[in-house]
Amino acid sequence: MVSANYYVRNYLGETFTAKAIHEVGPPDAAIYFQIIQCFCLTEQTLEPGEEREMVLLFRIDFTAPRELTDLVNLYTFYSLDSFPSDG
Numbered sequence: 001m002v003s004a005n006y007y008v009r010n011y012l013g014e015t016f017t018a019k020a021i022h023e024v025g026p027p028d029a030a031i032y033f034q035i036i037q038c039f040c041l042t043e044q045t046l047e048p049g050e051e052r053e054m055v056l057l058f059r060i061d062f063t064a065p066r067e068l069t070d071l072v073n074l075y076t077f078y079s080l081d082s083f084p085s086d087g
Contacts, residue, residue, distance in 0.1 A: 001036060004056045006075060010046035017045040018077040025072040032064035040075060
């Protein structure tokens, strides 16, 4: 199990409620990336100027090929009114 910390800040002049979607690359590696606990599973509300550390707990499946040496995990925050319905 691995823990990764992400830092977010609300640069807007108003309270912002959003939800994050993650993307794993390379695309064929996504099946081996297993989320245990993630801030992306719940709505996040930040006040104007608020900064927050958010934690991701994950593991890489033991069946992942040895050739898989690099994995990228990205997050995009969307306001609730623009959150993709298929995300």
